[in-house]
Amino acid sequence: MKKRNVMEKKIGTEMEQRKGRRLVLFPLPLQGHINPMLQLADILHSKGFSITIIHTNFNSPNPSHYPNFTFHSIPDGLSESEASASDPVLLLKLLNAKCLEPFRDCLVKLLSDVSEEPISCLISDAIFYFTRAVADSLKLPRIVLRTGGVSSFVIFAAFPLLRERGYLPIQDSQLEKPVEELPPLKVKDLPVVNADDPEAFYEVVAGLVNETKASSGVIWNSYEDLEQSALVTLGKEFPIPIFPVGPFHKHCSASSSSSFLTQDQNSISWLDKQAPKSVIYASFGSIAALNEAEFLEIAWGLANSKQPFLWVVRPGLVRGSEWLEPLPSGFLETLNGRGHIIKWAPQQDVLAHPAVGAFWTHNGWNSTLESICEGVPMICMPCFGDQKVNSKYVSHVWKVGLQLESGLKREEIEGTIRRLMVEKEGEDIRDRISELKEKANLCLQQGGTSRQSLDSLVSHISKLELFTFKSQ
Template sequence: MENRGESQLQERLGRRLLFFPLPLQGHINPMLQLANILHSKGFSITIVHTKLNSPNPSNYPHFTFFLIDDGLSENSEASRNDIISLLTVLNVKCIEPFKQAMSELLADSSGDPIACLISDAILHFTTAVCKSLNLPRLVLRTGGVSSFLAFAAFPLLLEKGYLPVQDAKSAEPVKELPPLRIKDLPVITTSHPEKLYRLVEGMIQETKASSGLIWNSFEELEESSLVKLRQDFQIPIFPIGPFHKHFAASSSNLLAEDHSSISWLDKQAPNSVIYVSFGSIAAIEEKDFLEVAWGLAKSRHPFLWVVRPGLIHGAEWLEPLPEGFLESLDGKGHIVKWAPQLEVLAHPSVGAFWTHNGWNSTLESICEGVPMICTPCFTDQLVNARYVSHFWKVGVQLENGLSREKIEMVIKRVMEEKEGEEVRERVVHLQEKANLCVQPGGSSYESLKSLVNYISLF
């Protein structure tokens, strides 16, 4: 679908919205999708963004872009190796540049008056800046509601001794957060755990202090979590997802998509292919990479595998693969650096998605009715994988290390056995709900209408 220019909109609302995405792929995508949705409802859009992972303005000619200095240009690579340090630094170094940008934008009388800022929940410093300028701040949380509730429970989890996670107790249930076990809590390996706790505390506190909370989720998927959220957060809450079902956004991928994925899929049988992608941040050891390769080969199912440059510690790309590995597959394997994921998941040849369970990937798989094999890496992915495998039961989790034998067995469970058929039936049932919720009268359709009306009052 093409982006509609402002002149083609049925009704211009004469209000401008400012958006400030966190500069990571999984956060930029939903923020720009939300901007497209609200632009289609009549708002003008300005995207405030950092130098790090800057979006490409030429993909969004109908938006205005405003660059701020993030102070990361010299050491962004070092920070990126420790994601918690990067997020902590952003919340400090962006304060002054962001404040200056807000003042400039608010003083500019040439365009539509600014209604509010929509900020990523992790950029919690934006609360104080908006307060000082008397500008309403709404929050977009780009993960799921269920994982957010686990983050909100950190003080309780620390008090009860669930955190920090101890390996000896990791399989025990967290009674206060079913169906999670201790090992499913949304933590990340970091040399500074106190930074993680402070970052989460800032995100939760400043979300509670915001004028409203927007979700790329829907009532029918996370109903019980949304009930709990509304009890604990006394602010307006708008679950309007799945975003990509409202509006086909232009690509905001930071890596070039390889469309040979689609022509290769066209030659495969229906529901026969395993699509493998571990997202835009995770990195794995070379030994695990080789186990994945041999596990896929031994399964004898065709596979499309996204091997992002930087996925393998200490390797540029495919160098660790044994000589002749790809040739030995006899055309059954196709490896690319990045794939057009929505197109891939919608392709009739795809029978399962082996995923890291980032929220965008999890939601996209549900929306296309594709069963999942779950290998979460850190933070909310751990919660999402547990919900996929043990609450919604639309996937199977691969746990306790990667071995080719285990990988082959899990692929066969999902692709060939009765359990896989039952998983497919359940995910198709959820897919139907995802399609209905964005239709007139559906839960997300109505929630979006409420959001537009709410913002129009600012």
């Protein structure tokens, strides 16, 4: 009892020391970015910080889901056509240009409000690289959150070298060429995005990398045992504090989710009726799009595998279709209940379900990390950007999944599912991902690497000079 009282007194003293420590967080308004930022907000709030979220009108979170945070909305200036543009690079450039003044105005207002607690620092999504100039002009410390993996960021940082040595821009004739400086990558694995203006993509990457390097620190939703070599490389090249405190969603018992689509909870009751580790869960994220031929190859590959499957078909996933129109007449009936198709899933709950035996994924970083944390092997189908690097690491470095190599052909899909679910190769993969899952659990326990990193982050923020507003 005495030990407990001492501990409670220590916690109370630490909370008192941080009283008046307010953090302003600014998430990028895309599904794969806003969730990690809000999860980080939960983690820091649990450490005694007050949380203020500045967010755009575009893809804004629902404040009612986060009663402990204060929310401030800013206009983003996006027209309807710009907000729905299919070119993600254009969207990122527009957000960095159009949010600058509204963001600065909002931040100045927050900083000048003497009735509120002082602000310790700004934590911005690293892709909002314009925030460096704003924070510097206001003498406000700026820490960035990079929501992707460390391994892919190291490759983004190498883009000037890759361009100099002729790997970029990518030429079709060089797709299978090894990138000797970055094994085991081939040219086709480099994290590029097809953009209407390729130079604009390099500009966004340069902004991401250079303004991260100029920050007061960078936070990662990753953990040391998963990306140790990339963290070592990053530490040599980036002379700033580095905080791998992930996996974020495992820090809190009830993790945040700001889903832009309604999650179908009926998928859980369907999973309840399936045998352990028998179900293929297929979901390709919130942005990826397929043509009708690719969609049909996936449908028949799943059906022909004879395994039960839970398939997320997001409205708009198939170009030119609303939802399931391209499926042949009677397709669902032929499955005899073996397939369940929904519009969006409560993914963390699905991956944690004992019936799920594999995850067919686009390898966005959040999905990849969630799959590792639940010990679910992956079938990798990356679409663009860092997904390609994540996929390569899953299949060739960590060896906890299989990559679809030759495009979307139903025969290869069926064969890959069998390799993972039925054959000896799948058993070995399950053993390896179980080890990574265990390491993810250990890193969050007392004395674990992510727990230590989080303590270092809290200490780092607490030592930053409190902002005192002076009229500009």
